[in-house]
Amino acid sequence: xxxxxxxxxxxxxxxxxxxxxxxxxxxxxxxxxxxxxxxxxxxxxxxxxxxxxxxxxxxxxxxxxxxxxxxxxxxxxxxxxxxxxxxxxxxxxxxxxxxxxxxxxxxxxxxx
Amino acid sequence: xxxxxxxxxxxxxxxxxxxxxxxxxxxxxxxxxxxxxxxxxxxxxxxxxxxxxxxxxxxxxxxxxxxxxxxxxxxxxxxxxxxxxxxxxxxxxxxxxxxxxxxxxxxxxxxxx
Numbered sequence: 001x002x003x004x005x006x007x008x009x010x011x012x013x014x015x016x017x018x019x020x021x022x023x024x025x026x027x028x029x030x031x032x033x034x035x036x037x038x039x040x041x042x043x044x045x046x047x048x049x050x051x052x053x054x055x056x057x058x059x060x061x062x063x064x065x066x067x068x069x070x071x072x073x074x075x076x077x078x079x080x081x082x083x084x085x086x087x088x089x090x091x092x093x094x095x096x097x098x099x100x101x102x103x104x105x106x107x108x109x110x111x112x
Numbered sequence: 113x114x115x116x117x118x119x120x121x122x123x124x125x126x127x128x129x130x131x132x133x134x135x136x137x138x139x140x141x142x143x144x145x146x147x148x149x150x151x152x153x154x155x156x157x158x159x160x161x162x163x164x165x166x167x168x169x170x171x172x173x174x175x176x177x178x179x180x181x182x183x184x185x186x187x188x189x190x191x192x193x194x195x196x197x198x199x200x201x202x203x204x205x206x207x208x209x210x211x212x213x214x215x216x217x218x219x220x221x222x223x224x225x
Contacts, residue, residue: 006155033211041217042217050211055211056211097208098208098209100161103156
């Protein structure tokens with residue numbers, strides 16, 4: 001069982017749709033991450049929140065909008081995505097920077 | 113700049129044989145080192161970590177890795193693999209207080225019966 005829960009597990013959306021990915025952890029971790037992973041590749045960092053504030057944005061297109069409503073929740077709002085955005089989106093958390101990260105099982109996103 | 117090199121993209125091995133997955137890193141500062149495993153349709157799971165102390169670290173399922181500072185390596189080994197060890201293995205580095213984890217390209221371990 002993973003300690004980081006992501007919903008939904010699968011998402012299919014058109015290029016004009018708006019949807020959100022959700023992530024929740026109850027380990028008291030203060031750092032939370034969004035990664036994008038393409039098939040047979042390592043995860044690519046997108047965003048990092050530390051103490052509920054955005055610390056890192058890896059030059060991600062504005063069609064991806066992160067939100068951290070509280071210390072346990074992390075959302076990724078999606079709008080006007082492109083087919084190349086189809087990927088596995090992973091959420092992770094850690095006690096602090098540099099420490100081991102705990103990953104959710106991801107949301108597999110397909111853009112039609 | 114930090115980087116991680118996993119020298120083998122795929123490692124096929126027979127069940128009950130030993131295996132070594134190689135990882136080298138480069139960094140100008142002290143690092144933390146990790147091995148993560150990813151099974152099909154799952155996220156990454158932490159397998160091993162080196163933060164400080166003993167350079168040999170072990171996991172509960174028989175894997176071990178040794179931090180070699182002079183060779184800047186953190187190779188993963190298991191004396192006898194099982195079919196269930198078939199997965200993608202990622203070596204990764206981070207540093208104190210840093211939020212960026214640098215992942216290697218991954219090694220696909222395929223255990224054959």
